[in-house]
Amino acid sequence: MLKEGRVKVAVIGLGRIGLPTAAVFARAGAAVTGVDINPQVVETLQEGSCRFADEPGLQELLSDVVKRRKLVATLDLGIAVSSSQFIIICVPTPVDQTKTPDYSAVKKTSHAVGAALREGSIVIIESTVGPGTVENLIRPILEEESGLTAGQDFGLASCPERSDPGNILENLKSVPRVIGAINGQCGEAVAVLYEAVLGVSVIGVKDPKTANAVKLTENLFRDVNVALANEFALLFEKLGIDTYEVINACGTKYNFVPHYPGAGVGGPCLPSNSYYLIAEGLKTGNIPYLIRLAREINDRMPDHVVELVSEALNEVGKTVKGARIALLGVTYKPNVRDIQLSPVQKICERLEGMGARVVIYDPMLLDEEVFGHRVERCADDAVDSADCIVIGTAHPEFYQLQLRHLSRIVNGRAALVDGRNVLDPATVRDAGFAYRGVGRGTS
Secondary structure (H helix, E strand, O other): OOOOOOOEEEEEOOOOOHHHHHHHHHHOOOEEEEEOOOHHHHHHHHOOOOOOOOOOOHHHHHHHHHHOOOEEEEOOHHHHHHOOOEEEEOOOOOEOOOOOEOOHHHHHHHHHHHHHOOOOOEEEEOOOOOOOHHHHHHHHHHHHHHOOOEOOOEEEEEOOOOOOOOOHHHHHOOOOEEEEEOOHHHHHHHHHHHHHHHOOOEEEEOOHHHHHHHHHHHHHHHHHHHHHHHHHHHHHHHHOOOHHHHHHHHOOOOOOOOOOOOOOOOOOOHHHHHHHHHHHHHHHOOOOHHHHHHHHHHHHHHHHHHHHHHHHHHHOOOOOOOOEEEEEOOOOOOOOOOOOOOHHHHHHHHHHHOOOEEEEEOOOOOOOEEOOEEOOOOHHHHHOOOOEEEEOOOOHHHHHOOHHHHHHHOOOOOEEEEOOOOOOHHHHHHOOOEEEEOOOOOO
């Protein structure tokens, strides 16, 4: 049925997760309708163009499935839902300024899906939500709008996305999927679909809230361990110990999982996922204190980078006020054209608030407007006459920086602050810079 195009799927939300998901389902043979509220997103997909040039292979895949009419795009959610057997929801779930989960897009989508839902369809939530959100928020809306009963008249399941931006197509065909459904029959149907489309194993769990707990647990495991590494870094800097040397040595033991410190944690997942679980914990009166503290530690790391900038500038007889500072790398991770919750934004804002003149270079964002600055076209243009260089993202290009060349075009003796362990400290110092690095101690 799948290869014959008899399985009809609606994918709602054509962002970084929804668009590749729609394309992969279409490649497997499903008749896929992609839905988005943004006319420009729909128009771009209708043309077979890819908005995510940093996702290898996605442009070629989209061109193929759109040309063969296996994937079409529309603004009309109602028509897409009413004509589909499976409805996959991939809308964003950010946190607001008060660190509270914002489920407004999920709620709005659930109302619209419910109004068009037909008996026998299955709704699959891929958006990241807190445990219990599917059962206590999404299900009641779908039932009220449709007049149908979940588990009896329609299926409802969670299958949280588990992809790494920049590697999404590879992840979709290699990372097992976790599925928690409202009942066994629904869970089996979703498992069969995902196994057939993606060719990966499926881990079935008891219910949607358990599946959502899995997604948050695997992300928060990393966030908490990064926070621990950052805590070590702050301490070891004061003790004159190289944190990376310590962690790498620890990594030789069988039960140690290395995590490394840095300038902060960004992106749509780790900075926000903690708050989904914290919000659910508050409802039960069981506050996850360690998770909350870990998030606070990671959120403070951009401030620490600013402190290192001040220290390094002082070493060369300069101050942050009036200094020209070159920020190299502003995306939240290497090789991804995305600045969502990038910790470098806070670094930039803090430095400017202290009177610095900030210049930005990022190879993923050439000539674009970022944080109120036009991104320079090359590293030399940013570094020219700079008093300090700050590495905010570990783009591959920065591992190859010609430090002696840069030392000749900066403003006299300059400082270099490495927020991502890109450069060897001794090499930086040998080139004439005053060096500071997160967790690297001083000499």
